[in-house]
Amino acid sequence: MLDSLLWPSWIPPSSRQTVSRPQPIDLRAFLVETLTMLDRLIPETVRFEIDAAPGQSTPPHGNRESILVVEDDPTVRELTGELLDALGYQPICTGNGIEALDAIDTAEHRIHLVLSDVAMPDIGGIELAVELEQREPSIPVVLMSGYVPDPMGGGFSSNNLAAWLQKPFSVDALASTLAEVLSMNS
Helix, strand or coil, X not given: CHHHHHCCCCCCHHHCCCCCCCCCCCHHHHHHHHXXXXXXXXXXXXXXXXXXXXXXXXXXXXXXXXXXXXXXCHHHHHHHHHHHHHCCCEEEEECCHHHHHHHHHHCCCCCCEEEEECCCCCCCHHHHHHHHHHHCCCCCEEXXXXXXXXXXXXXXXXXXXXXXXXCCCCHHHHHHHHHHHHHHCC
């Protein structure tokens, strides 16, 4: 019955193929594959250049401060690292809270700020902020998430939790948040 509805009447039944149901696709894998392909096609010179739009001021730039990025999504982690580099920071990128703690313990230079996703396997951003409050209370933590409501308004407190960014965030929001937090802790 479905075949007869999907094929025009002028195509003889002997020439019709069986119509199968659409198969679900893994959208995340498709997007990663597409972005990887585009990354290979776009020359290395075409990267982030942060300029102000007409009528707007340039976002604040860093002074090569070390920013530890903690993000479990490899694409978001890489793009955030490139964006931070373009904003004048030195990004150190890790994939989860355990890797972040290892990076802090083995860092050769001072880490000025931790920019962490909230929802991650093993140790999430909130647990990381609590652990850092015990181990390295001088390092401010900026949490970011597209799923979790702002913990700063929900009863969660940590002395080193400095700010919250809702994903997706703009370049201006990221730049101004980092500049503000770093200026308070310098």
